[in-house]
Amino acid sequence: MQDYSEKLNDVYDEQLGRHLVASMSIEAGETLLDERPLLVAPHWECGQLKCAQCLQESYVMCRKCQVYPLCMDCSEHDAFECEFFASGAGSRISKDLLVKNYGICALLKLLLLLEQPDQRALCQTLLDTPVKLEDYRNEDGLWQERDEQVVRPLMSSGLVQAFPDQQLTAEVLHAHCIRIDNSAYEVTARDGDTLKGVYVRGASLPHSCVPNTVVALDEQFNMKLYAAVPLESGDIIYTSYTNPLMGTSQRQHQLRLSRHKECACTRCLDATELNTHMSSMKCRGCPDGYAVCQLSGSGDWRCLNASCGAVIPATEVHELLAEVGSALVEARGELSAYETLLDQHKQLLHPNHFLLLDIKQNIASILRAASLMNSLNDPCKKLLARRVELCGDLLPVCRAVVPGLSKLYAIALFEYLLAFVELTELQFAEGDVNKKEYVAQLTRARSVAKEALDLLQFEPENSAEGFLTDRIGVELERIESDLMKYGKL
Structure with a gap:
């Protein structure tokens, strides 16, 4: 089964092959394609x-x-x-x-x-x-x-x-x-x-690292492709086959390996990666500068500060990335090893560098597991605060690299929500925040939960994201209950 929206045209050209193009305006969330796997x-x-x-x-x-x-x-x-x-x-x-x-x-x-x-x-x-x-x-x-x-x-x-x-x-x-x-x-x-899962049309769409569609898969592996952002007549329908939390050279390598294709999307052609600086290095020549890859030149990293312009040779950057990548593999789930890695390399890489984000995600995952194990014993505010900080660091990057209706951002919001609510409740229970402050923090948590639900509203009910929607709904009910209880100041 391949059912297309009547607002799409199936076209062909030498560069993209067969692909889909919007024939009229399409709103974010509209279904573009339903397909069962071959x-x-x-x-x-x-x-x-x-x-x-x-x-x-x-x-x-x-x-x-x-x-x-x-x-x-x-x-x-x-x-x-x-x-x-x-x-x-x-x-x-x-x-x-x-x-x-x-x-x-x-x-x-x-x-x-x-x-x-x-x-x-x-x-x-x-x-x-x-x-x-x-x-x-x-x-x-x-x-x-x-x-x-x-x-x-x-x-x-x-x-x-x-x-x-x-x-x-x-x-x-x-x-x-x-x-x-x-x-x-x-x-x-x-x-x-x-x-x-093999999808004859859904997996043959042209690639962009900044896709304008969302792929949703239900429990029976049926695909629903819907618009992530509003589309206009003539817009090409793009999907993504790479990990958005990788740097440009890593995404390009993944795409060449899996699809034998090159990408020239807005993110790949921007050395700052949509101002996320996910591949940027800290400048060695000035205290506040960041060096980005010279995409059309030597491939070296050059400081963006016009008064500096210091260069970091590409070989030096690649050696550092290989070193950190190997250390990540060797860390093997050890919290202290990840914290040491983060401390060692945050002086060399932009805070949003994809390797630092990888390290932070690993630390946050370990802290979440530790929190679940200790939730009935002795929850630690210090570890919870650390987890909130790490989850918060990921949010603006996820928001920037996957625009519109972003599952990546919604999942990041959910992880942040869990940590933030747990910390807030513990702080209130131990008297670190008063009732007014508690209500203010719960109001913020409610906003986060509603934003995540809005992003996932078009996901199939019987999908992983559909089940996540139920989880967020449960959290939202708990938050609303406490707001009703303590909100009458």
């Missing part, structure tokens, strides 16, 4: 068997086909897939095909869809996507890994002979794998594991 499957490297029906961990096989795994709660799976291996050409395939080579799961699903006349039409847009295999052969081990985990096992399994009309060769299978990856979003199973 297929949902584990990543290529997944070794743990997953139930063919619900995609949770499985240790038993379907009694009928004896090829596909099923969990204890599921008694059947896709009828065509089951029948294919239970009878006909598929019955001659080894029954331990997926047990030994579970990485072929996504490709096998596509091949079986292509065997069904009513499903093949849904796959045609995917098949029509041109793939230049020479652009992928020299990837950093990815081609070889896919060859060993997916293509060669499938070629030697006998499945090629079972699909004579598809004229399968190793190169055809590699091209199919690339098309699957290039049309996939990461989705989350009910057990929390990450999978990939």
Whole structure:
């Protein structure tokens, strides 16, 4: 199923390929596209068997086909897939095909869809996507890994002979794998594991690091694409395939690796990254200056202060980033290690630098877990205040890099809200703030909760963000109850 808004035109050009363009004005929150996934499957490297029906961990096989795994709660799976291996050409395939080579799961699903006349039409847009295999052969081990985990096992399994009309060769299978990856979003199973969902249109939209749409996925992995900001006639519909909390060079690397594309959006062309300075360094030549990358020049970092202009060589910056990145991996969830890292590098990097934000997020997560464990024992105001500070540091950055109806900003607001309310309640209980101050802080918390709810109002009810909306609603009710109780000054 692919249902488009009547306010969109499906167009094609050499640069962007097939894409969508607004044909009239569109308000923020309007649905632009509804799409069911063509297929949902584990990543290529997944070794743990997953139930063919619900995609949770499985240790038993379907009694009928004896090829596909099923969990204890599921008694059947896709009828065509089951029948294919239970009878006909598929019955001659080894029954331990997926047990030994579970990485072929996504490709096998596509091949079986292509065997069904009513499903093949849904796959045609995917098949029509041109793939230049020479652009992928020299990837950093990815081609070889896919060859060993997916293509060669499938070629030697006998499945090629079972699909004579598809004229399968190793190169055809590699091209199919690339098309699957290039049309996939990461989705989350009910057990929390990450999978990939293939969306023929939703995942083929052109990329921008400052997208004008929001992707929402419900529990059945159905996609809803809606406008993040008001759109005008002629506006191209963009989505994002990168992490917005990465710096420009890191986002570009991720995009080249996953999509073989370059980005020239407003953020990528702005050395300050929309004034967030997420890649900026502290200047070594003046006390208050910040150095940004010379995007069109040498690639060195130069101070923005016109009276300074000091330069930090690109090699020095890259060495520092690699050093901090390695230290982050080695920190392994240790609070003291993250605090030490933050203290060591805040003198060298802009406060909003993406690596410092990463460190702060790790610290905030540890403090939240500690707060949950100690909530019934001895909550610590000092740790709560630290968590509020760290969550607050993230808010303006999230607001800047994902405009409009931003799930990123809404989630950041929720994390801030939890910490702020917990600290406020503790301060009031221990007499650190009086009733008037408590009411003022609760009023602020109410505003934060309502802002988060406004940002998530277009999310499906049966999605992770829909459930988050319920959580925020519960917090808001608690806040309103205390405001009613203590607000009569």
